[in-house]
Amino acid sequence: MGRVHPCCSEEKKVRKGLWSPEEDERLASHIARFGVSCWSSIPELAGLQRCGKSCRLRWMNYLRPDLKRGRFSQHEEDLIIALHKALGNSWSQIAARLPGRSDNEIKNFWNARLRKKLRQKEPSSASSTAGSKEPAAIRNRPNSAEDDDRTKPAPSVFTPYPFVPSPRDHVAAAAAAGASGASSCDDSSAVGSFVAGPAMATCPAVPADAAADRNAAAADSGVTPTPSLTTSTSACTDDARGSCDDGFLRAMVDDPSFLFGDFYLDGDGGHHGPIMSFWEGHAFS
């Protein structure tokens, strides 16, 4: 309890605070070349004066090549609200269902914007002027996501990020499906193997055109292309996007067991793609 990690102890001189570009470069190139086998050994191997936890955090939240960064789209925002309603503060589980977003990013987004937003929508304050009560500092902000999310398209570059269940997801999924899943060892290796691509084998179905884009992008970066799976259990079309999302989100919130499955936003930052459970994904791989 509260044990200090050996790698973070005072005895070893470890740097703290913001990462320098050089440190980023060292870490990224090391992981690109060797992957991740053991975080605690990475600082030494990469020539960094950081603790393993810090390296992991930096990689997961910032350096990972599949992070899309940039503003959250309206659909992502809706999804986060729905998922939070169903899952609570399980940021990692929410992040697992939002490709290209880290749990930290989602957590920050929630704490900074959505919680406030939802509070404003509550009956007491919803009485009319929640918006007008907002400080001018917020109202006038030109880059207010409130405006941008609806007008700006989400980042067009989107590298596929397969849903790699966390150990806790495995437990939950196994409990729900009565199946034996991959061990947690697979998870740790998945982080490192992401660069090389094998984890893609568990990637669920994606729309054919999106898959083609992703594969092209993957080919550019030398990553093994995602297997093209076109099976879809969603009847959603671009035309029916709005109503489809409504029903989709409602179903998701109404039926928490639904969340043991998986779903994706497509690469255009738009609507969700097909739904396919992690286990189905395994069946296809």
Place this chain on the structure above:
DNA sequence: AAGATCAGCAACCGCCTGACC
């Protein structure tokens, strides 16, 4: 122009869990 305020974000901290011995 300068200080105050605020939002966004990166990173740290403490704790929990599973694997290993």
Place this chain on the structure above:
DNA sequence: TGGTCAGGCGGTTGCTGATCT
């Protein structure tokens, strides 16, 4: 079977830049 270790997670803090007064 219990202890130790490492990975992972959620909560929180502190810094930075933008905006307002």
